[in-house]
Amino acid sequence: MLRPSDKRKPTIFAYILRRFAILILSLLIAAVVLFVLLRLLPGDPANALLSVGADQQQIEAAREQVGSNLPLWEQFLRFVGNLARFDLGTSFVSGKPVVEEIAARLTVTVPLALLGFALAIAIAVPLGILSAVKANRWYGAAISTVSQLGIAIPVFWVGILLVTVFAVNLRLFPSGGYPRRGWQNEGQVLYALALPVLTIGLVMAASLIRYIRSATQDVLGSDYLRTARALGASFSQALIRHGIRNGAVPIVSILGIELATTLLGAVVVERVFALPGLGSMLLLAIEQRDYPNVQGVLFISTLLVLLIGFAADLFQRLIDPRLRERATGAAT
């Protein structure tokens, strides 16, 4: 959909620039939110370095090391400076750099989210289009009903149900766990990820189907489709040549949001299947009050969410036939 503010931006270049500025601004706001939230956490972060019964000198030394003795604005500047250099500090618990652990965890979470996302698209696109085109047939209505059901089911319960069916009864897949050597053993990783990916794919497909269905309905009622039909194109020709391109435009930004949600929603799915991903790292860090880890995971996930949104917006701009024409028209 065209937003009113779009009218002022004639070239794609100006749009990218503006959108990039928003991205940077968003990151700054996110840094402020993160900073404030972490100061709200109970206790001085220096406490994590101290043992019970530490004397005043040790406390001062620890505060010096963590930086919690500095004035707030100086803490904030240091915080932002470190984030900009991807220096996320070292874990209080393991003593290892936070960035390293996050990188290791991402090898679980990113494939999980992307595979689930791909599966969801593979399910939702054909079913969504079918349910809109055949809305008056029983299977069209059935698809809509099932997708209604799908958005009311919590993702972890879908996981548990899949475990009940595929791990407990059929004994096809493991109920959880992850190979210790990770991607060195690809077959086992994929085997371990099968049910988690299916869980994410099914839940996400349910909500995607509704968006694709309504986008298709918009396309079906559009004038350009009727014109194409009047000019002699068959129904499927018109739908493929004109409908998909136009219908995809609103879907792209929704896909961006959904991908971001999946990435973070993996927290719960990782818990169901005991996978060592970013989500379980966050849960463990919250439990252990390991502030650098909490902060690191939150920053990286916010960054990923914002980057995905940025990419989705640009991509949407590129594929929109109406906006593209205007952009090239203004350039030549």
Added chain:
Amino acid sequence: MTSLDLSTDRPARRHSLSLSIGLALVGLNVVVAILTLFWTPYDPLNASGGRLEAPSWLHWVGTDRLGRDYLTQIMIGARTALIVGTGAVAIGASIGVTLGILAAFATRLLDDVMAATLDILIAFPTLLLAMLVVAASDSASLWSAILALGLAISAIVARLTRILAKRVLRQDYIIASRTSGTSWLGVVAWHVLPNIWPTLSVNFALQFGLAVIAEASLSYLGLGAPPPNASWGRLLQEAQGTVYTAPVGSIAPGIALVALVIGMNLFADGLRDVGDPTRRRSR
């Protein structure tokens, strides 16, 4: 298109149906929740049978690993879900509507900043935001979960309110009302709120369902209300450990949860069609 001819008479009937089904499901939940205040089939805190018994006439959904009646736990879970859903929506609505209206009236710069901040907060999934607030409060309790979900909802409500209110404020009758001497508060009370209320209330119903799911997820992750507050999420988490021996336990609380959420969604659907006649034709 052929589908268009059908859509004129059938959906209208289906939607009043969804309102009644929705009300029935939510109503059942409310009745059970109130009932648990006076009576439960068994003592929720003490064993009333063997451990992990299968469903029987005595224990309709079996017993948990401590021998407590499972149906009793699920019934109390209904109460928790209602408290969380109502509380979170109440907090989210009061903060969100206030912020949204303020943003709609604010100067352009302030409005832009508020809109951008809300967009970022919304990009954050509710659950993550809730996890943060729960982590920031000292101990996990029912109230910290409600507060967390309420805050997450308030961002969504604020954005919606802002958009809706701005649309109303552009109307000519607002200028007419202002020139005839109505104060800003009067404009909000007499024109803005009544006009945006139908859309807002549908959104509240949807947010209620999402809050129930989010609370279940939080307690599934161990960040929800601690025992003895029975929550469907925690019941499911405990039942997952015994899924090989007592699979019923990991199914029943989920069905209760889905029934409530679907009930609320259907209710919202029905509400939308009753409250907004323009939507009836387009669907």
